[in-house]
Amino acid sequence: MTGATPPATSPTDRRVSARIGAISESATLAVDAKAKALKAAGRPVIGFGAGEPDFPTPDYIVEAAVEACRNPKFHRYTPAGGLPELKAAIAAKTLRDSGYEVEPAQVLVTNGGKQAIYEAFAAILDPGDEVIVPAPYWTTYPESIRLAGGVPVDVVADETTGYRVSVEQLEAARTERTKVVLFVSPSNPTGAVYPRAQVEEIGRWAAEHGLWVLTDEIYEHLVYGDAAARASADVTSASLPVVVPELRDKCIVVNGVAKTYAMTGWRVGWVIGPKDVVKAATNLQSHATSNVSNVAQAAALAAVSGDLDAVAEMREAFDRRRRTIVRMLNEIDGVECPEPEGAFYAYPSVKALLGKEIRGKRPATSVELAEIILEEAEVAVVPGEAFGTPGYLRLSYALGDEDLVEGVSRLQKLLGEARD
Numbered sequence: 317m318t319g320a321t322p323p324a325t326s327p328t329d330r331r332v333s334a335r336i337g338a339i340s341e342s343a344t345l346a347v348d349a350k351a352k353a354l355k356a357a358g359r360p361v362i363g364f365g366a367g368e369p370d371f372p373t374p375d376y377i378v379e380a381a382v383e384a385c386r387n388p389k390f391h392r393y394t395p396a397g398g399l400p401e402l403k404a405a406i407a408a409k410t411l412r413d414s415g416y417e418v419e420p421a422q423v424l425v426t427n428g429g430k431q432a433i434y435e436a437f438a439a440i441l442d443p444g445d446e447v448i449v450p451a452p453y454w455t456t457y458p459e460s461i462r463l464a465g466g467v468p469v470d471v472v473a474d475e476t477t478g479y480r481v482s483v484e485q486l487e488a489a490r491t492e493r494t495k496v497v498l499f500v501s502p503s504n505p506t507g508a509v510y511p512r513a514q515v516e517e518i519g520r521w522a523a524e525h526g527l528w529v530l531t532d533e534i535y536e537h538l539v540y541g542d543a544a545a546r547a548s549a550d551v552t553s554a555s556l557p558v559v560v561p562e563l564r565d566k567c568i569v570v571n572g573v574a575k576t577y578a579m580t581g582w583r584v585g586w587v588i589g590p591k592d593v594v595k596a597a598t599n600l601q602s603h604a605t606s607n608v609s610n611v612a613q614a615a616a617l618a619a620v621s622g623d624l625d626a627v628a629e630m631r632e633a634f635d636r637r638r639r640t641i642v643r644m645l646n647e648i649d650g651v652e653c654p655e656p657e658g659a660f661y662a663y664p665s666v667k668a669l670l671g672k673e674i675r676g677k678r679p680a681t682s683v684e685l686a687e688i689i690l691e692e693a694e695v696a697v698v699p700g701e702a703f704g705t706p707g708y709l710r711l712s713y714a715l716g717d718e719d720l721v722e723g724v725s726r727l728q729k730l731l732g733e734a735r736d
């Protein structure tokens with residue numbers, strides 16, 4: 317008796333599961349890794365790939381971590397959802413910076429904004445639930461939605477609207493399966509910032525249809541130009557649950573210390589949401605990862621409890637680089653770069669360069685163009701395909717002023733050679 321023949325793909329034959337096998341590598345991290353590897357091999361690569369400030373974490377934050385290292389209290393497990401003092405400080409910071417009043421029980425401290433996004437979607441999505449995702453989108457959103465069983469539905473905005481989607485576009489994408497709309501302002505990868513009136517319009521539309529909103533506020537302090545003037549005139553200008561309070565029962569805010577305090581490597585973010593959702597996400601985290609490193613949480617506590625002087629200094633440098641990069645990119649024939657008002661990314665269209673000849677090659681896509689740029693100019697940029705919109709490049713301007721000018725000069729030289 318040999319038993320029934322196993323199906324062609326029996327569980328033991330399948331190596332990586334279908335769910336995890338469908339996840340693609342983070343394109344932004346891949347570009348960064350390739351640039352760093354070339355650099356390590358001695359090539360003078362200039363990287364515009366990584367989405368991280370080039371500044372060190374401010375001293376007072378590092379000191380708090382050093383102290384925590386020496387305190388045995390921090391050598392032990394702590395509550396999975398975060399140190400109580402950090403949750404309280406995050407609630408206080410949220411009121412200070414956004415005008416949004418929340419209780420510590422509405423806060424879950426996570427291993428960076430990425431884990432916050434994944435756990436938030438995992439906590440509210442059932443298989444087949446649709447999430448409207450404005451594109452160009454940050455590459456992690458669709459993957460975390462799919463991992464949680466949801467279905468991302470793109471709504472594309474291009475440079476003609478400053479990469480901002482309209483309520484009409486969102487409404488056209490809404491179906492009876494739509495559960496959530498994702499909102500991010502300032503945006504990665506475009507740097508777009510929604511003015512208050514548009515935030516309100518989108519929030520009212522979501523509330524009217526009973527939709528959930530996941531709003532990613534990780535770049536809240538990095539706004540420039542007109543957007544900065546609007547924000548300083550009204551500190552409560554941007555946060556969706558403040559502008560549209562009816563949303564609060566179905567609103568999840570994601571934030572973290574990575575971008576504001578130059579703390580990308582420390583891995584501290586958070587979810588703010590209704591208590592039942594935060595409790596469910598905390599249960600998930602209690603089995604997946606337990607508490608975030610206590611030392612990193614102590615550093616985050618010093619960051620969010622302190623003032624915003626350090627970020628004001630960094631913002632000034634980013635603003636200077638932003639103006640330089642936008643000007644220099646727009647000097648290149650075939651490149652069109654709207655002015656980003658937030659975060660630290662420029663997102664130029666390079667559609668007019670595709671199909672042209674550059675050093676004997678004819679790039680048909682922005683992926684191919686990015687490869688030529690890396691090979692010929694030793695400059696790393698991320699192609700728009702990574703963000704759901706081919707025909708664009710993303711350049712992070714969170715790198716030193718000299719490197720920035722040298723890197724874009726190389727682009728000017730190379731792309732200036734493009735011929736029909």
Ligand SMILES: Cc1ncc(COP(=O)(O)O)c(C=O)c1O
Nearest residue numbers: 367428429430504534572574585
């Ligand atoms: C829009 C956006 N949200 C969230 C994050 C998550 O940041 P982290 O996981 O480093 O806290 C990033 C990082 O690039 C981002 O660009």
